[in-house]
Amino acid sequence: MSEASTVIQKHKIRNLLVFIAILLLVIIPKGGFKIAGIPITWGYLYLGFLGTGCIFLLSPTYPFNKRAIACYLATLPFLFYFIIHISVIGFDSSIGNLIAFFVSYMFMPLLFLVLLAGPLGRVDKHYLENLICKAVVVVSVYGLVLFVYKQVLGYYIEIPYITINAADAGTLENKYNQRGDIFKLISTYNNGNIFGVCILFLFPVFYRRHKNIFQLCVVLLALLLTLSRTVWIGVIIFFLIEYRSRLVKLVKVYLFIGVLLFLLGSFVFTQYFQYGSMENFLLDTSFGGRLRQIREAFQPTLFGIEPFENIDEVVYLSIYRQFGIIGFLLFLISFLAPIFIYADAAKDKDKAYFIALIIYCVLCMSDGCTLLIPTLAIYNFVICMAFTKYSPQQ
Numbered sequence: 001m002s003e004a005s006t007v008i009q010k011h012k013i014r015n016l017l018v019f020i021a022i023l024l025l026v027i028i029p030k031g032g033f034k035i036a037g038i039p040i041t042w043g044y045l046y047l048g049f050l051g052t053g054c055i056f057l058l059s060p061t062y063p064f065n066k067r068a069i070a071c072y073l074a075t076l077p078f079l080f081y082f083i084i085h086i087s088v089i090g091f092d093s094s095i096g097n098l099i100a101f102f103v104s105y106m107f108m109p110l111l112f113l114v115l116l117a118g119p120l121g122r123v124d125k126h127y128l129e130n131l132i133c134k135a136v137v138v139v140s141v142y143g144l145v146l147f148v149y150k151q152v153l154g155y156y157i158e159i160p161y162i163t164i165n166a167a168d169a170g171t172l173e174n175k176y177n178q179r180g181d182i183f184k185l186i187s188t189y190n191n192g193n194i195f196g197v198c199i200l201f202l203f204p205v206f207y208r209r210h211k212n213i214f215q216l217c218v219v220l221l222a223l224l225l226t227l228s229r230t231v232w233i234g235v236i237i238f239f240l241i242e243y244r245s246r247l248v249k250l251v252k253v254y255l256f257i258g259v260l261l262f263l264l265g266s267f268v269f270t271q272y273f274q275y276g277s278m279e280n281f282l283l284d285t286s287f288g289g290r291l292r293q294i295r296e297a298f299q300p301t302l303f304g305i306e307p308f309e310n311i312d313e314v315v316y317l318s319i320y321r322q323f324g325i326i327g328f329l330l331f332l333i334s335f336l337a338p339i340f341i342y343a344d345a346a347k348d349k350d351k352a353y354f355i356a357l358i359i360y361c362v363l364c365m366s367d368g369c370t371l372l373i374p375t376l377a378i379y380n381f382v383i384c385m386a387f388t389k390y391s392p393q394q
Helices: 002-027 042-057 066-088 095-120 125-153 191-208 213-224 229-242 247-272 278-282 291-297 314-346 351-363 375-386
Strands: 031-035 039-040
Touching: 002 031, 002 042, 002 125, 002 375, 031 042, 039 095, 042 095, 042 125, 042 351, 042 375, 066 095, 066 213, 066 314, 066 375, 125 191, 125 213, 191 229, 191 351, 213 229, 229 314, 229 351, 314 375, 351 375
Parallel strands: none
Antiparallel strands: 031 039
């Protein structure tokens, strides 16, 4: 086989691997089954196989990404602290939550920031981002169809092993998706907040590459119909950053969003929403049930005195409450390191992925969905791509 043929073959293999990853992690992220109550998804299994393959390919010439490795090293102090914490104080949670923590905070950073960061630099980034854009549109369209279907007919379309975990059939109403008499847009993510947070990770890339205004409106409408204030804040932050120097265009964007919110408030909220009106929803003094988490956080300790239970919606407060001041500071180091490392990289910056990281840091003040599939898989992917150049296929 000639050298040119070998290059073409490698190119096709990489594209196929990328296509499968986007399919399993972005389009059908919840597809899979459960073992002893622990969700096993096709996307996470696939990542495991990729990671194993990379281990066998390790060599002195393995293309490590130094900035990604620096981000990974920043996660280790908090991880070690967590292990010591649960060894001394214990955990008051299910094995599933404990496994979710280690998968999210140990294996995902190792997989993406060490094993896959180098190979991702050899992927055709234009091809990858075109796939991302198509995937965002697909799940948004499906979400809109499912949203209307549920409101009109009263039940969800469920495809076990594909659009939902096989063990979750018939339980989508119990996944905190109800707002009075209506249900959030959930798409294939089975939860409105998870869908919104994960799509916001990819939205800056989609927005940079979108060519069709209709598709943009579809995606924005899908994000609005998550009926999540957290997601709405994320959309607002994105446009504030994107058009910070173009005030007139920003006003037009917000006018469009305002009209959509007015329509929702006029025809949906008053009749069917438990808040009764858009005003009550936006000015909810209980912060969507998060007031308890805020109150519990005002019990400062140095190392934390509670067994690990879970990471609640308000990520920062949850970490602070359970792991104390020391644990919280170590978490901030691991969480903010990619932003500082990115800011220090004077060259090779990719603004879209950096914006996604900034938005997620803000969303974690409200609802970060950190232990929920596939949030931190996409988060670590975004970190990798923030440090990856646009380059010809190798």
